[in-house]
Amino acid sequence: MSISWNVILPVILIELILMAIALVDLAKTEKTNGPKLMWVTIIVLGNLLGTIAYFIFGRRNS
Incomplete structure (x- = not known):
């Protein structure tokens, strides 16, 4: 049973973009x-x- 890279790759990219x-x-x-x-x-x-x-939680409101 393998998960398609077509599903995993967009999730990883979104996670990396949000992290950046x-x-x-x-x-x-x-x-x-x-x-x-x-x-x-x-x-x-x-x-x-x-x-x-x-x-x-991390951002402080001005």
Whole structure:
């Protein structure tokens, strides 16, 4: 039983694009809820859930 690359590849690409967007946003943001190194770790190791967590909890409203 194998999963087609036609299904997996778009999911991986979307995940990598969102991760890149989150890391760029984190680099440009002056203040976050918590240390930036912590958020880099969560974004990279948490994959899609880490990226979502950053956008929900990590960004500080101005």
